[in-house]
Amino acid sequence: MNAVAADPLLAIRDLKVHFSTDDGMVRAVDGVNIEVGRGETVCVVGESGCGKTVTAMTVLKLIAMPPGRIAGGQILWQGRDLVPLKTEAMRSIRAKEIAIVFQEPMTSLNPVYTVGDQIAEVVRQQEKLGKRAAMDRAIEMLRLVHIPNPQRRVHDYPHQFSGGMRQRVMIAMALSCNPKLLIADEPTTALDVTIQAQILDLLAEMKERLGMAVMLITHAMGVVAEVAQRVVVMYAGKVVEEAPVRELFGNPRHPYTQGLIRSIPRLDLAATEHHRLEAIPGTVPSLLNPPPGCRFAARCRYATDECRAAEPPLREVAPGHKAACIL
Amino acid sequence: MFQYLIRRLLIAIPSLLGISVILFTVLALAPGDPFEELATNPAIPPEVRANLRASLGMDDPIHLRYVAWLTSMLRGEWGFSFVSRIPVDQLILQRLPTTIIVIGASQVLALAIAMPVGVYAATRPYSLFDKVANTLAFVGFSLPTFFTGLLLIMLFSIQLGWLPFVFRTDIEATGWRWWWEMFRQSIMPIMVLGLFQGAAWTRFVRSAVLDVIRLDHVTTARSKGLPESVITLKHVVRNAMIPVVTLVALQMPVVFGGAIVTEQIFRVPGIGSLLISAILANDTPVIMAVTFVFATLVIFFNLLADILYGWLDPRISYR
Ligand SMILES: Nc1ncnc2c1ncn2[C@@H]1O[C@H](COP(=O)(O)OP(=O)(O)O)[C@@H](O)[C@H]1O
Numbered sequence: 001m002n003a004v005a006a007d008p009l010l011a012i013r014d015l016k017v018h019f020s021t022d023d024g025m026v027r028a029v030d031g032v033n034i035e036v037g038r039g040e041t042v043c044v045v046g047e048s049g050c051g052k053t054v055t056a057m058t059v060l061k062l063i064a065m066p067p068g069r070i071a072g073g074q075i076l077w078q079g080r081d082l083v084p085l086k087t088e089a090m091r092s093i094r095a096k097e098i099a100i101v102f103q104e105p106m107t108s109l110n111p112v113y114t115v116g117d118q119i120a121e122v123v124r125q126q127e128k129l130g131k132r133a134a135m136d137r138a139i140e141m142l143r144l145v146h147i148p149n150p151q152r153r154v155h156d157y158p159h160q161f162s163g164g165m166r167q168r169v170m171i172a173m174a175l176s177c178n179p180k181l182l183i184a185d186e187p188t189t190a191l192d193v194t195i196q197a198q199i200l201d202l203l204a205e206m207k208e209r210l211g212m213a214v215m216l217i218t219h220a221m222g223v224v225a226e227v228a229q230r231v232v233v234m235y236a237g238k239v240v241e242e243a244p245v246r247e248l249f250g251n252p253r254h255p256y257t258q259g260l261i262r263s264i265p266r267l268d269l270a271a272t273e274h275h276r277l278e279a280i281p282g283t284v285p286s287l288l289n290p291p292p293g294c295r296f297a298a299r300c301r302y303a304t305d306e307c308r309a310a311e312p313p314l315r316e317v318a319p320g321h322k323a324a325c326i327l
Numbered sequence: 328m329f330q331y332l333i334r335r336l337l338i339a340i341p342s343l344l345g346i347s348v349i350l351f352t353v354l355a356l357a358p359g360d361p362f363e364e365l366a367t368n369p370a371i372p373p374e375v376r377a378n379l380r381a382s383l384g385m386d387d388p389i390h391l392r393y394v395a396w397l398t399s400m401l402r403g404e405w406g407f408s409f410v411s412r413i414p415v416d417q418l419i420l421q422r423l424p425t426t427i428i429v430i431g432a433s434q435v436l437a438l439a440i441a442m443p444v445g446v447y448a449a450t451r452p453y454s455l456f457d458k459v460a461n462t463l464a465f466v467g468f469s470l471p472t473f474f475t476g477l478l479l480i481m482l483f484s485i486q487l488g489w490l491p492f493v494f495r496t497d498i499e500a501t502g503w504r505w506w507w508e509m510f511r512q513s514i515m516p517i518m519v520l521g522l523f524q525g526a527a528w529t530r531f532v533r534s535a536v537l538d539v540i541r542l543d544h545v546t547t548a549r550s551k552g553l554p555e556s557v558i559t560l561k562h563v564v565r566n567a568m569i570p571v572v573t574l575v576a577l578q579m580p581v582v583f584g585g586a587i588v589t590e591q592i593f594r595v596p597g598i599g600s601l602l603i604s605a606i607l608a609n610d611t612p613v614i615m616a617v618t619f620v621f622a623t624l625v626i627f628f629n630l631l632a633d634i635l636y637g638w639l640d641p642r643i644s645y646r
C-alpha cells in the first residue's frame with residue numbers, strides 16, 4: 001500500500017479555495033494535492049483551521065459560494081474533473097458516489113423528521129426506490145451500524161438519540177447508497193472518549209464489509225495511527241507531508257509532523273514517569289495574508305533565514321514519502 | 328396531549344376571571360353615564376332617571392354588581408345594550424361574521440404575500456429582489472393602517488371613483504350582484520390590513536428562513552444530492568415554519584386590534600366599530616362583552632400557538 005495507484009479514485013490536484021471576507025481574501029486551501037485509491041483509507045491530519053474541512057466540503061462542492069470560490073486546481077473523480085460541474089450534475093455524485101459524515105452529530109440531522117425518513121429520503125432520491133423499500137433499507141442500515149431495535153428506532157426523531165447514536169445514524173445514512181468514497185470530517189471530535197473508539201471501530205468494520213475508500217479527517221494523531229493506511233499532513237492550507245502510516249510515524253520528516261506525533265497522549269509514559277504532553281507552541285497563522293516562505297517558520301525550532309525567504313516545495317524524500325521542508 | 332389541553336383550559340379560567348374583574352372595575356370607575364342625555368332633557372324628571380338607574384342596579388356597590396354580572400354571564404345572559412335595548416350576544420353575533428371575514432381574508436392575503444416573498448428573498452440574500460422586497464416591507468410596515476386606509480380612499484373612491492368608501496350592509500342586489508358589491512366594498516379594508524400584516528410577516532419569514540438556511544442539517548441535505556427545491560421546502564421552510572406559525576397565532580389578537588382601526592376608517596359594521604360606538608355611548612354591557620370576547624380570543628390563540636408549536640416541532644412534548 002505504499003505508492004498511490006496509477007488511477008486513483010479521487011485526485012485533488014493543486015486545489016485552491018478562497019473566501020472573500022470583509023478583511024480580505026482568506027486562502028483557506030492553497031494548492032493542495034491529495035489522492036485516494038480504491039478501498040484505501042487516507043487520513044488528513046492537522047490542527048484546527050488548517051483547511052481540512054474546506055478541502056473535504058469542496059470535493060462535494062458543499063462550501064458556500066459566495067463567499068467561497070474555487071480559485072484553481074482540479075478535483076478528479078475517477079478521472080473526471082468535478083470543478084466545472086454544475087450543481088445539477090454534482091447531485092448524482094453526492095451520496096451515491098461520494099458520501100460525507102460531519103463533525104457535529106447533534107446538528108447534522110434535521111430535528112423535525114424521523115431518522116428513518118431522513119435515511120429513506122436519500123435512497124429514494126438516488127436509487128429511485130419506493131417508500132416501503134426505502135424504509136426497509138433504512139431499517140437495514142440502522143441494523144448494520146448496530147443500533148438496537150432498528151424497526152422501532154427508525155420512527156424516532158434525532159433528539160431521541162445520544163450523540164454517539166446519532167453519529168451512527170449519520171454513518172448509516174452516508175453508506176445507504178453504497179458510495180465508493182466516504183469522507184468523514186472529524187466524526188468523533190464532538191463525542192465522549194469512550195464513544196469515539198466505538199465510532200472508529202464502526203468505521204473500520206463498515207470499510208471491511210462494504211469495501212469503500214475512506215478519507216478520514218482528524219486533528220488527533222492517535223486516531224491516525226489506528227486507522228490510516230496513508231497520511232496527509234496539512235498545515236495552514238497546504239500539504240506539508242504525506243507518507244504511508246508506518247513510514248510517517250517511523251520517520252517523520254517535517255517538524256510539524258514531528259510535533260503532532262509528540263503531542264499524542266501516551267498511556268505507558270504517563271503511568272511511569274512525570275510525562276507532559278508536548279504541544280506545539282504557537283498557533284496556526286492567519287490565512288488572510290500568509291507570510292512568504294515556510295508557513296511553519298514562526299513555530300519551528302529549526303527555522304532559518306532560508307526558510308523564511310522561499311516556500312519549500314513538497315518533494316519526495318523516500319518512495320511514497322513527500323515532505324515540504326528544507327531539512 | 329389531551330391532559331395538557333384540559334390543564335391549559337383550566338388555567339385559562341382564573342385568567343379570564345381576573346381579566347373580567349379588572350375590566351369591570353375600570354368600566355365602573357370610569358366617568359360617564361349612559362343616561363347623560365336624560366339628565367339634560369327637561370322633559371324627563373330626575374326621579375325617572377334615578378328609578379331607571381336603580382332598576383338596572385347601577386348604584387349598587389361594585390362587587391355586588393360584578394357578582395350579578397358574572398352569574399348572569401355564566402347563565403348565558405349577556406344583558407342588553409343600554410342604547411339599542413338589543414341583547415348583547417345578538418349584537419355581537421350580528422357583527423362578528425363581517426369582522427371574521429375581513430380579518431380572515433386579509434390574513435390569507437398577508438400570508439400569500441409573506442411566505443413566497445420572504446422565502447424567495449431569504450434564499451437570495453442581498454440580491455436585487457431581496458433589497459426591493461426588504462424596502463417595500465419596511466415601508467409597508469412603517470405606514471399606519473389609518474394612513475394607508477385614507478390614502479386608498481382618496482385614490483380609489485374620491486379621485487377615481489372605482490370603489491365605495493362606506494361599507495354597506497343594506498345592499499339591495501341579490502345573487503352574484505350582491506357578491507360583487509360585497510367584494511368591491513371589502514377590497515380596501517382587506518388590502519389595508521393584509522398588506523400591513525404581509526409586510527410585517529415578510530420580514531419575519533425572511534429572518535426565520537435565514538436562521539435555518541445556515542444550519543448544518545441543510546448542508547447534510549445538500550450532501551444527499553437532493554434538488555435545491557426539495558432542500559428549500561422540506562429542510563428549510565418546514566423548519567422555519569415553527570417560529571412563523573407560532574408568531575402568526577400569537578399575533579392574531581394584535582390583528583384584531585388593528586382591525587378596529589380599519590373598521591372605523593371604512594365604516595365596516597364589524598365588532599370593532601361596535602366596541603368604539605359602545606365606548607362613545609358609555610354602553611357598559613356591550614363594552615364589557617366585546618372586551619371579554621377579545622380576551623377570550625387572546626387566550627384561545629395563545630393556546631392554539633402552543634398546540635401548533637408542539638405539532639410542528641417534535642422536540643416539544645406535552646406533559
Ligand atoms: N465561510 C468561510 N468564510 C471565511 N473563511 C472561512 C470560511 N470557511 C472556512 N474559512 C476559513 O478557512 C480556514 C480553514 O478552515 P477549516 O477548513 O474549517 O479548517 P479545519 O477543518 O482544518 O479546522 C479557516 O481559517 C477559516 O477561517
Ligand code: SF4
Binds near residue numbers: 254298
Ligand atoms: S522549512 Fe524551515 S521553518 Fe519550515 S518546517 Fe522546515 S525547518 Fe521549519
Ligand SMILES: [Mg+2]
Binds near residue numbers: 049052053186
Ligand atoms: Mg474542520
